[in-house]
Amino acid sequence: MPLYPEIEPYDHGMLDVGDGNRVYWETCGNPDGKPAVVLHGGPGSGCTPWARRLFDPALYRVVLLDQRGAGRSTPHASAYETDMSVNTLPRLIADLESLRRHLGIGRWLVWGVSFGSVLGLRYAQTHPDVVTELVLTGVATGSDAEVALLTRGMGKIFPEAFERFVGELSPAERGGNLAAAYNRLLESPDAAVRERAARAWTDWETATIPAPPGSVERFQDPVFRMGFARTVTHYWGKGHFLDEDGVVLRDAPLLKDVPGTLVQGSLDFGNLLGTVWWLHHAWPGSELTVIDEAGHGPGNPGAVKALVEATDRYARGRTR
Numbered sequence: 001m002p003l004y005p006e007i008e009p010y011d012h013g014m015l016d017v018g019d020g021n022r023v024y025w026e027t028c029g030n031p032d033g034k035p036a037v038v039l040h041g042g043p044g045s046g047c048t049p050w051a052r053r054l055f056d057p058a059l060y061r062v063v064l065l066d067q068r069g070a071g072r073s074t075p076h077a078s079a080y081e082t083d084m085s086v087n088t089l090p091r092l093i094a095d096l097e098s099l100r101r102h103l104g105i106g107r108w109l110v111w112g113v114s115f116g117s118v119l120g121l122r123y124a125q126t127h128p129d130v131v132t133e134l135v136l137t138g139v140a141t142g143s144d145a146e147v148a149l150l151t152r153g154m155g156k157i158f159p160e161a162f163e164r165f166v167g168e169l170s171p172a173e174r175g176g177n178l179a180a181a182y183n184r185l186l187e188s189p190d191a192a193v194r195e196r197a198a199r200a201w202t203d204w205e206t207a208t209i210p211a212p213p214g215s216v217e218r219f220q221d222p223v224f225r226m227g228f229a230r231t232v233t234h235y236w237g238k239g240h241f242l243d244e245d246g247v248v249l250r251d252a253p254l255l256k257d258v259p260g261t262l263v264q265g266s267l268d269f270g271n272l273l274g275t276v277w278w279l280h281h282a283w284p285g286s287e288l289t290v291i292d293e294a295g296h297g298p299g300n301p302g303a304v305k306a307l308v309e310a311t312d313r314y315a316r317g318r319t320r
Contacts, residue, residue, distance in 0.1 A: 003053035003304060009064075015102055017068070017095045019086035024072035025065040025099055029057040034132075034315050035105045037063040037096065039123075041114030041138065044231030046071025046224075050299075054111065054307050059315040063108070065099060067092055067119075069231055077234075078227035080194070084187075084234050088241040089142075093123050100130060109314055111135045113298055118142040118240060118248065121279075125254045133314045134260035134286075137298045137307060138268060139276040141248040142240035149273060151178040151236075154208045161207035168200045180237030186230045195222070198229040209269070209296050249275070252282035260286040261310040263303050265294030 009026035017023050029052075038051045047064040055062045068087045069077035076082065096119075100108065107130050112120030117136040124131040140146055155162030166174045173181035185197035202219040219225050239245060260283060264276045271277075280288040294300035298307060 003050075003308065004055065004057060005053070006049065007052050007057050014072075014074070015095075015099055017091075017098050019091070020075065020083070021068050021086065021095075022074045023065055023068065023095055023099065025063060025103075027061060027063050027103070028052050029055060029060045029062045031061055033057075033059050033061040035061045035063065035103075035108035036311070037065070037100075037108050037110055039110065039112035039116030039119050040064075040067065040070070041112075041116050042070065042228055042231055043067060043115040043119075043235050044070045044077055044228040045115075051111070051113075054304075055311050056315055060311070061105075063099070063103065063105075065095075068095065069227060076223070076227050077231045078223045080189075080191070084230065087231065087234065089119065089122060089235075090241065092119055093126055096123055097127065097130075106130070107132045109133045109135065109311070111311070112137075114138040114140055114296065115142075115235070121248050121252075121255075122242070124258055125248070125251045128254060128258055131258050134255070134258060135263075135307060135310045135314070136260065137263040137303060138270075138296045139262055139264055139279065140270055141246075141275055141279065142235075142242055143249070143273075143275070144239060144245045145273055146270060146275065147177075147179055147236045149269065150208070151204075153272075154269065158208055161204060165200060165204040168197060177237055179233045182229070183233035183237040186226075186233055194226065194230075198222075198226045201229040201233065249279055249282060252279055253284070255286070256284045258285055259314070261306075262286055262288045263298070263306045263310070264288065264290050265296060265300060265303060266290050266292050267295045269296065 007028050009028045012026035014022040040047045046066045066073040109132050110120045117139045169181050182201050186194050188194050202225050280286050289306045291302040294303050
């Protein structure tokens with residue numbers, strides 16, 4: 001099943017969410033359709049027009065937003081003076097509630113990719129009464145083990161790239177939390193240090209996570225590169241601002257009344273920890289579809305088919 005045709009928003013705006021932050025949002029599709037909100041990955045990637053096409057525009061009112069510090073939201077994380085202390089998971093969850101109320105939406109389907117799945121899961125666990133369904137891909141839960149795998153753990157698979165990656169760090173830093181060490185570099189008052197760190201971080205991501213060319217090309221934009229690296233390391237270096245490690249998986253039973261679809265590539269490195277399998281079995285209302293020869297991103301044709309089938313099914317009130 002192909003993506004739906006390209007579509008433009010019928011409304012958009014900037015929502016003041018406090019702390020000096022304004023969040024960009026847009027809506028497309030049918031103003032009277034089933035509400036759905038799209039949560040992008042990264043953290044720090046920003047929303048893209050591609051995600052609009054996962055929903056039948058005749059049946060859905062699709063809401064997309066750029067999370068704090070990303071995309072068109074202000075202030076952008078790439079600016080050194082931007083206060084990152086107010087960019088946390090609890091605040092992103094509060095932003096979603098502010099946006100939902102601003103748009104007059106009672107309940108909505110939550111779609112998330114990668115970090116968006118972390119945000120979507122914790123949002124639904126915190127506010128299960130406003131989430132009709134969850135559709136998640138490139139699934140993650142924000143655990144310390146996931147961060148360790150995607151930094152130090154991948155070094156055993158990509159030793160040459162890992163040597164370049166840790167080469168920016170002191171011998172003492174190489175033995176600790178690598179994301180936190182990089183975040184310290186990205187908060188340096190020296191612009192040259194920050195730029196070198198942002199380049200090294202995104203080079204590591206490019207080397208370890210197979211992605212379509214467009215995803216790699218975005219790292220050539222110095223503004224995107226800086227904002228992305230700063231935001232990712234800010235979250236990864238601080239336990240995703242969760243109140244305890246592993247809490248998203250632990251609280252999976254809280255989703256018992258929320259139907260969910262998990263679409264996971266068989267080649268997603270996160271599978272090495274079994275996270276999505278454990279999540280599926282701890283969440284009574286979920287279904288798991290594994291796509292052969294697909295990686296972390298959602299662009300694989302098999303993944304697209306499964307994601308569109310899920311949104312189509314939920315639009316018609318069916319969970320299976």
